[in-house]
Amino acid sequence: MPTSQDQKIIAIFMEEAGERLEELSTGLKDLPKIMADSDREPMITMYRAAHSIKGASAMLTQQMPSLASINKVSKRLEDCFKSVKDTPIKADSKVVTLSNKCYEVLKNLIERAQSPSGLSVEMGEKIAKAALPVYDMLEKHLADLMSGKATPAVAAASSGGSKPVPSALAKVTAVLKPMLQGLSKPESPALRKQIAGLCGHLLKIAPGVEPWQNLVKTTHGAIANPKAPFPVLKNTVIKELQQAAKLLEAGKADAIAPSDALVKLGSSQGRVPATAKEITIPADPKEVVKVLLKTFNKKELQAITQLLIKHIKS
Known part of the structure; x- marks a missing residue:
């Protein structure tokens, strides 16, 4: 179990990861322009954002093993951006779509790790394994565009992502x-x-x-x-x-x-009690209150309060 100091370090990582995700999101909104611009600083910022998440998650995998999946996909995104961070390139619609898909996978893993229920090693590995072919496609397509093997399609005007399903x-x-x-x-x-x-x-x-x-x-x-x-x-x-x-x-x-x-x-393990709830208790008392309020109803909270009072008095 992570110590109080470990929890503080992990909390700092999560805050940092959120800021780096924001940098990636901002860049993806105007990716064709950023990739083609002679000013490489915006593209380098995106590369550094992926690099930062990769490095920080690698250092914390011992305290939080599930961060290994975040480390894996951020490393793959860093690899994709590394080839184009110093060289202008005309990004087509495929680059925009694949880049957004890669970003969404990384964002999904980080948000799950930040949630009260956390991110399990098994789920992290499952998501990362399913997504790695997308990173491979992006890296290959960028390499083909740079070498002239691929003809750029019309650059996408939007931020990409999957096609919306109406209604x-x-x-x-x-x-x-x-x-x-x-x-x-x-x-x-x-x-x-x-x-x-x-x-x-x-x-x-x-x-x-x-x-x-x-x-x-x-x-x-x-x-x-x-x-x-x-x-x-x-x-x-x-x-x-x-x-x-x-x-x-x-x-x-x-x-x-x-x-x-x-x-x-959906597993074949034992029956889950109808009242079972799995939560992660943070170190900050104020955050504990927030978690309890989100997890339990009024009647359950009253019962918890009575038990706490009983144990404090004993």
Whole structure:
């Protein structure tokens, strides 16, 4: 378990990583101009941002092993930008799209690591492994453009990302309504099968979008698992599918990935208690309060308060 000092160092890393992500995001908004400009400083800034995240995460993997996945993908992004940081190049639409996908993967990992539930080593490795081919494609395409092997397409005017799925939230919500109703009823094998069957409708909403397909398939596995209780499924499944639908509609499907909690619900391990909650307690008392308020309802908080008072007095 990380010491108090380790937690402070990790907190500093997360703050620094957030600032470097902002630098990358700013650069991606005008990537074709930045890559083609004779002034290389903006491109060098993006390179240094990836380099900074890579270096800091490497130093902290012992205290926080899940940062290994962040180190891996930031290193790959650094490799991509290294080849063009000193040489102007005409960035086409493919460069913009791939660069944004690479950024979204890195952002997704960092945001998961910052969340109360954290980022597990297994989930980090899964996300990184699935994304590495995208980094390979970007690095190769940049090399081909620089060598003249590839003919630049018309440069994209927007920041790229995946293609938006119109009305995705409305379509997903229409399926989630009967799913929520079913998960609110007493469990039965027939009802579980019926609810799991609704995932077929969700798959059709974005048939060619792999991250969405993966999330829905993971959801199906969780619902079909007889050891996963309905109350836990309701709290996890509905929220994740709604958030993913918003990303679909915004053209940010590459940021979609099932949470550790959802993956565990689909595993064959023991039944998860309906009241189970996994949280990470920060060192700062004020932050502890924020985590508790987000995690527990009023009745549960009252019970926790009574237990704390009892132990303090004893």
